[in-house]
Amino acid sequence: MLLLTARYSFANTKARALRGRRLTPEDFHFLIQARDLSGFFAYLATTSYQDVLSGKDIGNISPKSIERNLYTPLFEGYRKIADALKNSRSRQVILAMYSRFEAENLKIILRTIVAGRNRSAASPLLYPLGRLTRLAWDGLWNCKGPAELAGILHNSIFGQAIEHALPQFEAQGRIFPIEVALDLAAFRWLARAVDRLASKRDKNEAHDLLGRYVDILNCLWIIRLKVHFDMSPEEIVNYSLPGGKAIGLKGLHLLAKSKTVTEFLENLPESLSNKLARIRDWADFRPAFTSLLLRSLRKAFASFPFHVGIEAAYLLEKELEVQALISIMESKRQKAASKDIKRHVPVELLDEVAHV
Amino acid sequence: MFKAVKLTRVTIQCPEEQISPVMSVLGNMRLLHLIRIEETHLGKLGYVARVDRELLDHYTSLLTRTNRLIDGLHPTQPMPSVTKIPRPDKEIFRLKEVITRIEKEALSILEEREKTWQAIVQDQTLLDRLKLLEPAELDFDRLGSLKYATWMTGLIPEENLDRLEESLSDVYHALIPILKKDGKIVLFAMSLRDDENVLHRALKSAFWDPIELPDNLKGNIFEVTERTSRALEGLKARLSELDQQRKMLGEKYGTQLLETREIILLCSQLLKAQKKFGAIDHTYIITGWLPVDLFNELKKRIAEATMGKALIDQVDPEHIREVRSGILKIPILFNNPLLIRPFERLTTLYGTPSYKEIEPTVFLAISFLVLFGMMFGDVGQGAVLFAIGYYVFRRMFRFMDYGVILMECGVSSIIFGLLYGSVFGFEDLIPALWIHPMRHIDHFMKVSVLLGISIISLGFLLNLVNLLRQRRYGDLFSASGLAGALFYWLLAGLGIRYIFSENVSPVEVLLAKISAISLFMIMLLQRPVRSLLFHLRKGGRQRRLPKGIGITLFESLIEVLDDILRYMANTVSFVRVAAFGLTHVALFMAVFSLADMVRTAHGRGLSYWLVIVIGNLVIILLEGMVVSIQTLRLEYYEFFSRFFRGGGKPFRPLLEEKAG
Incomplete structure (x- = not known):
């Protein structure tokens, strides 16, 4: 206990201080109520996101580029938290979480290379990863294909993952297998990093929080692959993420086989199905799961404070905040009504609006 | 040697059907720097020749076929040099026949070899796969x-x-x-x-x-493995036979193939050069720079090749208006002896001399070697430098020039080593033919300064020659011209007299003062006076003095003072020659002190000699590099800056770069 206190007190203070800069329900209220997109940006410039917008001519920047820019504070947060965590094992958990975004950027580079497009067109789509990344991005852009990319990434967690996916990339003639392999590599690292945490309590807390997160992601992936990509259960199981808490392989298989929403709900573990009983449509799962996740993240801040889960919770919460912002921004672009926009934002971010 | 090769501008006019023999002659002469017709008034009017695409395509396809044969037969013969370049339009028929004949004999073997090789790869792959599955039986x-x-x-x-x-x-x-x-x-x-x-x-x-x-x-899997292994052995044996046949073909046709490829590349290059030609109706115009001495030879050869149907004439660069006005630059073709030629690299690193300038490579080479030798004088180390240079010269074709420079530096180092009586730092093995630098520091320093005065004076002289050749007579009165040179020599003479006799008479001092003041005034007033004369010539009689004459005078004063200060600084700068020469000796002393310490502890055994050897290596690498940099610095900053303006254009002979 004393050791954990010593290990996490600085990082915890850092995480809590950073969390103090999160958008309040009042901020979300005004952002949703903004008359148009320029009103949205005008209000956003008064929040902790002002640095992201300062000096930029928003009108001349592509929407995707603005979206990516909104992630800058998140990656700054990753850097600060990683710097604050001197303990290498808990730092690994944060770096593993961060590697999900490295995987995303690698996918963008791969798509660009395979499609024969040029770098300048794809650059605005990249996440602004900042200084924490150790991958040689410039070298990656010069690759001729995935095999060369795997060679350059040989010493990273992604190298072997791409190598293993190459035969299927060649057989199927599309980069989907490599994309999945990259995601799996990042989550496999995350699961391993959690397993390697030195303290049992640290490990349990981290597994509890991140396991829940992986469960929710797996459920969302199953729905996406099933409903949107029409994939068979046997494929979906193989594409599921490792490191879940409440849903094992059998559970994932059952969910993948579920034909209706009701059947899906029945196959969910009780801890989840109880909270989602009202859902009748596949589309309603995403906001519901996001709300569930937000609630569990907030709970982490109110419980035992000295474990890596606190830092992870802050970073995930920030990530969801950015996603909510992007969702509002997109709705504003499409001139959606405020009440419709509200439906896409997790209710946890909107409550406590006491000023109106 | 002291100036670039004298060039003349040649213009050739020939009918369209004679362009090929003309190109062949130009290719053989090689020393023609083509002027793009596009850059001349004809080009601006649109009279630009087209490249014979059809013929060029034939050559390209023939090159592909030749390369395929060369890749397949792997000829090991040395690359033949093509001395005579034939007419591209005629040569293509012969080349096609040669390649077709070789293909007839070689292609079937090469194709069978390729198939056999693929079968081997296939069987080997199958064997590898079966090996993975063997435990499953x-x-x-x-x-x-x-x-x-x-x-x-x-x-x-x-x-x-x-x-x-x-x-x-x-x-x-x-x-x-x-x-x-x-x-x-x-x-x-x-x-x-x-x-x-x-x-x-x-x-x-x-x-x-x-x-x-x-x-x-x-x-079962074992039987399949056995069968595949046997088949693989058979295929390997066949591959070996085919390799033997391939080798024989390579020996038979290798030289011919390599020569053919060279000719194809040269002909393609010649054809591509057509885009620099001009064309009016069915007449081609080729223009370029050629060494004057080669003009008659070119004229004769073209007349023979075209049966007198081509017109060729030359114009002296002096008579070309664009040259006189500086729009068109005459390229520089260096003309140095074999041992000096590598130093052209160092000259061009600073700049390419213009046509009317002294070509300074020979001065650079000699002074470089003297300065290097003075700072790095040691017989043993010079021999090591020579050996390294020889290795680079023989083994590293791309750096051959640097190999020669290293060898020459080695020789200079050996000569100064003999003068200093130093062999790998041992000063008791051979007698010093001149001095031991460490024992005659004063003398060594004086000699360095004298050497500096000589090199700077040479710079002045070369600048005077440049001024006269370029007819910049007005500049003779400037600080960098004759007035500046006389001023410098006056002060230098006075300094030398003082250093060696330590006794300068009052009359000498008085005379020096009068001369110095006169020269200073000349240098100071030359610009304002020239400005005044220009003003009067332009008809500015209504105003006595041109506008801004005061500023000109002030600028002139600053300029002259700056130049005088720089002469002094440049001269003192040569003290570094002695300083680095002494550093060289001091480093040896450090090495020997270390070796002596080792000897005291372990006797004069392996460790002692190891220290000597490692010390020498460190000195060669470290001091060698530092001395080279310092020498180059003295050359560029103290010597070249006196007279070398650069801004010339290098001579690019036809066919310099072959198509890959």
Whole structure:
């Protein structure tokens, strides 16, 4: 206990201080109520996101580029938290979480290379990863294909993952297998990093929080692959993420086989199905799961404070905040009504609006 | 040697049908720097020749065929040099015949070899795959006879096995791990034929890397391995025979193929050069720079090749208006002896001299070697430098020039080593023919300064020659011209007199003062006076003085003072020659002190000599590099800056760069 206190007190203070800069329900209220997109940006410039917008001519920047820019504070947060965590094992958990975004950027580079497009067109789509990344991005852009990319990434967690996916990339003639392999590599690292945490309590807390997160992601992936990509259960199981808490392989298989929403709900573990009983449509799962996740993240801040889960919770919460912002921004672009926009934002971010 | 080769501008006019022989003559002469017709008034009017695309395409396709043969036959003969360049339009027929003849004999062998090689690769791959499956002891006859079941072999990442098992849990299946390899599991997967699609989908999503086997395998895996190994041996034997035949063909046709490729490349280059030609109706115009001495030879050869149908004339650069006005630059063709030529690299590193300038390579080479030798004088180390230079010269073709420079530096170092009586720092092995620098520091310093005065004076003289050649007579009165030179020599003479006799008479001082003041006034007033004269010539009689004359005078004063200060600084700068020469000796002393310490502790054994050897190596590398940099600095900053303006254009002879 004393050791954990010593290990996490600085990082915890850092995480809590950073969390103090999160958008309040009042901020979300005004952002949703903004008359148009320029009103949205005008209000956003008064929040902790002002640095992201300062000096930029928003009108001349592509929407995707603005979206990516909104992630800058998140990656700054990753850097600060990683710097604050001197303990290498808990730092690994944060770096593993961060590697999900490295995987995303690698996918963008791969798509660009395979499609024969040029770098300048794809650059605005990249996440602004900042200084924490150790991958040689410039070298990656010069690759001729995935095999060369795997060679350059040989010493990273992604190298072997791409190598293993190459035969299927060649057989199927599309980069989907490599994309999945990259995601799996990042989550496999995350699961391993959690397993390697030195303290049992640290490990349990981290597994509890991140396991829940992986469960929710797996459920969302199953729905996406099933409903949107029409994939068979046997494929979906193989594409599921490792490191879940409440849903094992059998559970994932059952969910993948579920034909209706009701059947899906029945196959969910009780801890989840109880909270989602009202859902009748596949589309309603995403906001519901996001709300569930937000609630569990907030709970982490109110419980035992000295474990890596606190830092992870802050970073995930920030990530969801950015996603909510992007969702509002997109709705504003499409001139959606405020009440419709509200439906896409997790209710946890909107409550406590006491000023109106 | 002291100036660039004298060039003349040549213009050739010939009918369209004679362009090929003319090109052939130009190719053979090589020393013609083509002027792009586009850059002349004709080009601006649109009279630009077209490249003969059709013929060029023939050459390109022939090059591909030749390269294929060369790649296949791997000729080992040395690259032949083509001395005579034929007419591209005529030569193509001969070249085609040569290549077709060689193809007739070689292609069947090369194709069979390629097929045999592919079969070997195929069999080898099959053997590698069978080896992976051997522990499963598969019987392909039995597997082939299965009616209701399907099977496949392949690899999956280790971590995917559990998920694969789960994904197939709804169908009858068998997953048999055979062995582990590089993070993957070799797997034998089986299911009912009805569930074949499920099995496929599951394997695909588990990143299945199939081990594909031919359908016609008979017997068990060991029998198949045995049969394949035997077939492989047969194929290898056949490949060896074919390699032998290929080698013989390579020996027979190698030189011819390499020569053919050279000719193709040269002809292609000649054809591409056509885009620099001009054309009016059916007449071609070629213009360029040629060494004057070669003009008559060129004229004769072109007349012979075209049966007198081509017109050729030359114009002296002096008579070309664009040259006089500086729009058109005459390229510089260096003309130095073999041993000096490598130093051209150092000259061009500073700049390319203009046509009317002294070509300074020979002065650079000599002064470089003297300065280097003075600072790095040692017989032993000079010999090591020579050896390294020789190695570079013989083994590293690209750096041959630097090899020669190193060898020459080595020789200079040896000569100064003899003068200093130093061999690898030992000063008691041979007698000093001149001085031991450390024992005559004063003298050594004086000599360095004298050397500096000589080099700077040479710079002044070369600048005077440049001024006269370029007819910049007005500049003779400037600080960098004759007035500046006299001023410098006056002060230098006074300094030398003082250094050596330590006694300068009052009369000498008075005379020097008068001369110095006169020269200073000349240098100071030359610009304002020239400005005044220019003003008067332009008809500015209504105003006595031109506008801004005061500023000109002030600028002139600053300029002259700056120049005088720089002369002093440049001269003092040469003290570094002595300083680095002494540093060289001091480093030796440090090495010997270390060696003596070792000797005191362990006797004069291996350790002692090891210190001497390592010390010498360090000195060669460290001091060698520092001395080279310092020498180059003295050359560029103290010497070249006196007279070298640069801004010239290098001579690019026709066919300098062959097409790859």
